[in-house]
Amino acid sequence: MSDAKPETSNSRRSAASIAIAVLGFAATLGVGFYAGQWIKETWFVPAADLEEGVRFRADLRGDEPQIGPNDALVTIVEWSDFQCPYCARVSAPLKEAIADYPGDVRVIFKHFPLAGHAQASPAARAGWAAHQQGKFWEMHDLMFANQRALLDADFNKYAEQLGLDVARFDKDRNSSEANTAVDSDHKSGSKAGLSGTPYFLVNGHNYNGALPAKQWRQIIDYELKAVKVLQDKGIARDQIYAELMKDAKATRGGGGGAQGPAKRRPGEPDPAKTYKVPLDARPQHGPDDALVTIVEFSDFQCPFCSKVNPALEQVKKTYAGDLRLVFRQRPLPMHPAARDGAMAALAAHRQGKFFEFHDKLFANPSDMTKPTFVAYATELGLDTAMFELDLESAEHAQMIKDDEAVANKLGARGTPAFFVNGRFLSGAQPFESFAALIDEEKAKAQKLVDAGTPRGQVYDKIMADAEEKPGA
Structure with missing residues (x-):
């Protein structure tokens, strides 16, 4: 014969109350977290320092890694270094911001390994090699998540993890074509006035540093207003970027004059x-x-x-x-x-x-x-x-x-x-x-x-x- 006491309605109500209380506490934490994030971004993240006036042209080959459509209204050209901590820090806020503008923003990635980062150049070539098999952004995320593990063995491990043909990947990252592409990106960054990473040209306006999502949204909104003027004149979506680049400067840097001083x-x-x-x-x-x-x-x-x-x-x-x-x-x-x-x-x-x-x-x-x-x-x-x-x-x-x-x-x-x-x-x-x-x-x-x-x-x-x- 069992000694267990039958469950009473009071005990059931007590258990239900505890469950509701736990769920309520969790919900409160969740709401509190998002409320805190909103308060932080609204009141404690400063407004973006918007660039106006002169635009600068990025040298684009047409085969760079890209997120977003070719007819995007806002083009962000990014120069980055896989050993740069600020480059890693900007990745998530930028992705978060552009997700709010589906179809209207594209990001074009260009390599700029800095002299002080011994593994940045090999990592750039590894990124290029992954791009040849359609897995650049996946490799991009892995390398930024593992900035202290950027040796040859690490690259091949990441390639295997992503399901790449590792032999082809290994050959590509050590090829002269990889060197040429990375050198080309570096040269274009120098012409664009880059002095550190991450560096961006947003429809030709220059920005640098690990900007928060709020500032990215403000920058994109500002550029969309300028683009609307062109659209009202009848410029087609797929011609917007070319139209903006018609009067853009070919080089930036080397001082003032018409180009204006570079940020420092x-x-x-x-x-x-x-x-x-x-x-x-x-x-x-x-x-x-x-x-x-x-x-x-x-x-x-x-x-x-x-x-x-x-x-x-x-x-x-x-x-x-x-x-x-x-x-x-x-x-x-x-x-x-x-x-x-x-x-x-x-x-x-x-x-x-x-x-x-x-x-x-x-x-x-x-x-x-x-x-x-x-x-x-x-x-x-x-x-x-x-x-x-x-x-x-x-x-x-x-x-x-x-x-x-x-x-x-x-x-x-x-x-x-x-x-x-x-x-x-x-x-x-x-x-x-x-x-x-x-x-x-x-x-x-x-x-x-x-x-x-x-x-x-x-x-x-x-x-x-x-x-x-x-x-x-």
Whole structure:
């Protein structure tokens, strides 16, 4: 015979009350969470700083990863780096915002691996390889979710997880086509005025940083208002972006003028201003009385420093006689052998062969060892005994430290960084970006000469009125 007591109506009501209370508490938590989110976004997220006026054109190949239709009314071109924490942070808010505008917004993704992120370039190539099998965005999400696991084995694991043909994926990510696509994206970012990631052109208006969803909605709404004006004029949806780009600028950066100054971080040099950049008898190509002086801060293991060299060669040929290029060392901490390369280049400079040695180092940045340096010295006909002594020179080590101190004072954090008659130009810029700034500064310098300043004193004259360092 059972001892269990029959369930009473009171006990049933009690259980039901508890269940209702639990559900009510959970609902309250849920409502409280969403209410809190609404309050936070409404009252504590500032309004977007909307860009107006000049639009800038992104170089598009047509094969980039894309979300949204080709006839979208708002086109967001994004440059990103898979090791950049801010790039990872912006992904969810951007997706959340564009979900509110089905069919009206498209996002086009372009790679911009930064020099300080060793695995960003391999990750970009892995993203490109996944795109060849229609799985870019899935790979994009996996790599941003696992920013500390971006080695070759990790990429193949992600490819297998996504059901890709791993052998094809492995071949594609190591192909010259992958390098070409990533380089193309990087070049387009430089032309668009990028100084950091994430960076965006929204119907040609520039924005950067990990913007919250609220600000993205405000930006999109602002662009949709401008688009409505075009639609009212009879412009078809699939022609809207092309219409906006008709009067867009091809390049952004290199200072003010019609393009306007680029946004910058605190302590970063303003491209519209002129800064005091000392020369200090550093390696130089071109005459002392050149009208335009470019001071370059560079790192022999930086891939972007290598990429900019063809543009610099074109600059030297185009402006021969009117331009000098002064090289200052900026070995970055993530390139452990770059300082050795700098020491070797300065040792070659002692014997008048800096730029010849410079070319050899950039041609083989993975081998920065003493035997290789000595082999280069032999090939260049240097006194190898003197060269080996100079490899350990305390004077050269101090020169590098002095160069780093100058770069820090000027706010030139990355490489390559350039100052054109004191005007800042950042990154692996194309020839056109250099030419635009050189032409502007050359015209100013010629006015000084016409007013009586000797050519050999032009740079000193410009520096006399220049700013010591960027403001906060």
